[in-house]
Amino acid sequence: MEIGIIGTGNMGRILIEALLDGKAVSSSSMIITNRTLIKAIAIQENYPDLCITQHIEEIGKRADLIFICVKPHDVYDVTRRLKPFLTKDKCVISITSPISVNQLESVLPCSVARVIPSITNRALTGVSLLTYGKNCEEQWKSRIKEVMGHISRPLEIKDEITRVASDxxxxxxxxxxxxxxxxxxxxxxxTQIDQETATILASEMLIGLGELLRNGFYTLPTLQEKVCVKGGITGEGIKVLENEIGDMFEQLFQATHLKFEDDLAIVRGQYIK
Incomplete structure (x- = not known):
């Protein structure tokens, strides 16, 4: 199977490097392109067998599984250029949340899916969010889950929770x-602690916290209970958090959902013909 990647910006590059380092595909079986080829060439320096093309159409011809890693408003143009070279046995994936699988299916003649990766996938960990088109072939569902399983824990989600899950x-x-x-x-x-020492301590704390959760030693509530001894120092800090955080996270989700609605409005017209 040959994998094509269109777009080598932040998430495109993360996906490429994770898939190659995670042995999901060999570098000789991947072909990539980007509007600015210098970004693709920079990736090839670390993976000499990686194939680069200037043409999106070449990826449509050669690749079996194609990831579109461009901005939401550019996805439609990419699909338009790919379409003449896509056969029913291929599969196209968008990694951007505002583009639904229904929209992809409305313009493409092959299996489609949406896969939302995370920067944590670069370390071959974390979650990737999967949503399949109604007409996506079962073999592609299995193949996508297998590929993403090399770099993450793939989790299939319903369309209506896409934004919050991506948040x-x-x-x-x-x-x-x-x-x-x-x-x-x-x-x-x-305090008298310096920036470098504080950064090391905080970074290692986060890594250790993640390992505690990964290995199932504690849940988030039980971990807090273990550290927060009644009448102790941690408890005083928790009181500050309880008093000061307020509805900060509620406002965070409200803000991301409002921006999401704006993005949906921008791309919606492209798929209404």
Whole structure:
């Protein structure tokens, strides 16, 4: 099977490198392209057998499984250019949440799916979100799950929870990275600890927290209970969080959903003919 990747921006590159490092596909079986070829060439420097093409149409001809990793408003143009070269036995995947599988099926003659990856997949961990088109062949459903299983825990989701699931899985690392940076900055500002030491401690704490959860030693509530001894220092910190966080996370989800609606409105007209 030959895999094609269209778009080598942040998530496109992460997907390419994860699939290759995770042995989901060999570099000689992958063909990539990007509007600015210098980005694709930079990836090829680390994977010499990787094939680069200037033409989206070439990927349509050669690849069996094609990932479209471009901005939402550019997906329609990519599908239009691919369509003449797609046969029923191929499969096309979009990795952007505003483009639904129904929209892809309305313009493409092959199996389609949506796969929303996460930056955590670069470390061959985390979750990838899968939604299949109604006419997606069963063999492709199995193949996609197998491919993504090399770099993540694939999880099939319903269309109506796409945004919130993506907020948690795909946007979540950025949100918690920001919170951790603020945590570190406050420690440096309020105490004598230096930035480098605080960053090392916070980073290792997050890694350890993840391993505790991964290995099932604790759930999030039981972990808090173990650390938060009655009348202790941690409890005083928890009180501050309870008083100050308020509805911050509710507002976060409201904001992402409003932006999502804007993105949906932009692409909706492209698929209404």
């Amino acid at each position: 948690i899985v795909s946007c979540g690392p950025a949100f918690y990275s920001y919170l951790t940076q603020r945590f570190i900055q406050a420690a440096v500002h309020e």
